[in-house]
Structures are given as C-alpha cells and as structure tokens.
Amino acid sequence: MSHILLSPEWLFGYNVVFKLVIAFITAAVSYYALKMYRLSGRRRSKLFSIAFGFFSLSYLAPALFSLNSFSGPFNFTVYNLIGAYFHTFLFILGTATLTYMTFDIESPRIYGLLILITLASFVLSGMNFYLGYAIISIMLFYVLFDYLLEFIEKKSPKSLMISIAFGFLFISHIHFLLAVNHELFFAIGNILELVAYLLVLINLIMVFSK
C-alpha cells in the first residue's frame, strides 16, 4: 500500500475540522436533493443526492477515525491510513454515481459495472491510493466537462457556481495525486477542497435566499 495521501501530523486537528464541516455541507446538499427528487421526480436529483450522501460518509469516516486516535489502541498513522482508505472507497462510490448521472440513460447494469470496475481497481491495485485518486480525478474531470457543456449549451448562469465548485474539487484531487511525499501539496489539496465545498454551501444558501 502506497504512503501517499496521509495527512501530515501538523495538519491534524484542522484536517478533522475541515472534514466534519465538509461532511455536514454534503449531507445538507444530499438531503435537499432527495427532497427535490421526491417533488420533481428528476433522475439527476436522485443520483446527485446519492452521490453527495457517499461524499458525506467519505468525510465523516476519516474524521471519526482521526478522533479515535486520541483514545484508541493504535497510533496516529494507522488511524490515518484506515480513514484515508474508507474516504477513497466512499469517494469513488460518490464520483461513480455522479458520472453515471451525466449519462442520459437509465441502466442499473451500467451503474453496477461502473462501480465494480472503479472499486475493484482501487482495492486490488498495489498502489491503492494513487490509482484511487487517479480514477476519482478522471471521473471528476468528466463531470466537470458535462457541467461546463450544459452551462454553455443552456446558457444557464445559475449553474456556474456548481461548475466552478467541481473545478476546484478536480484541481484539489490533482494535488492529492501529486502529494507523494509532499505534505504541502496535501495541505493545498485540502484547502482547495474546502473552497469547493464552501462554494457548494454558498450555492445552497442562495437557493433559499430571495
């Protein structure tokens, strides 16, 4: 198992707070997307809700593992590693769901195949995290491309902010890919990731503002 994507010790604490904040934001988006799906019946809304539900769990899990390192029997690195593994696994599920959302077809078999291929590549690879984040980056790029295409074709200014948020999320994951023995890249990736989710939060608040 490669040692990339392990949070540096000096970032510990801030990192946990970041993850808890992001878990809360993504859970709120997931909840409202589900609520809107129940009213509108739109497939994209349902899948967006599922994807953000996975994202929320993917941030909650490592935050809980990190908090456990205070009282648990193992050291900081072990909890950090388990947390990163859960995070990557769940985040792949989320991005695969978002990727499936961009296909304008309803096929549980394609969705299942997409999840199986991406998760199997992550789990069975000798460089789990490296490959996991490469897969996530490719899928995020695909989602970003779809959003930008929609934005250009439909000329809908309202969807610009979520497109920018996906842009930040994509760039943050490129930083995680570069974070092999580079703690600074990891920290920059974290900050860009937080910016992406703050944009998502602002977007959500603007839904309810008059």
Next chain:
Amino acid sequence: MNKKRNPLEIMYDILDTINKKRGPANPTHILYKSNLSYKMLKDYINELLEKDFIKEEGDKKRVYSLTKKGKEYLSNYHIMTNFLDRFGL
C-alpha cells in the same frame, strides 16, 4: 405564455389551477385554465395521480383536488426549481 413550458411548470400550472378553484376542479376547468391540449392534460392528470399530487373525487363526474403532497409541491415549487437550476439537475 411565450416560451415553451417544461413538465415541472405544466404540473405547477395544473396544481395551481386546482388550488385556486378552492374546491374540487373538473377537467374542463383545468383544461381551460392551464392552456393544454386534451391529450396532454390526460397524460399529466395520470402522472399527477400516480405521484399522489392530486386525488380523484366524485361519483358521476370526475373532479380533482389536491393532496398534501400536491400542496407541498406548490409551496416548494420556487425553491425546487431554484435548487435544480443552481445544481444543474
């Protein structure tokens, strides 16, 4: 109504028509107020019944009234469309 309405807008117009009637509305009234063809109205009525947004009443003459879910759709419509637009859904 200049621009083409999307299905969510049409459903809103039908539910709003029933709501403004302040009592069960018959298909002719809905047809007139919501500016739809008979075929389209029939399809939308079936969809609204399936989604439990309206319920059918009356023994001899078919009339429709809003359900709790239908009222929820009306009150949350602007938030819903804003959410769907802002998140590209």
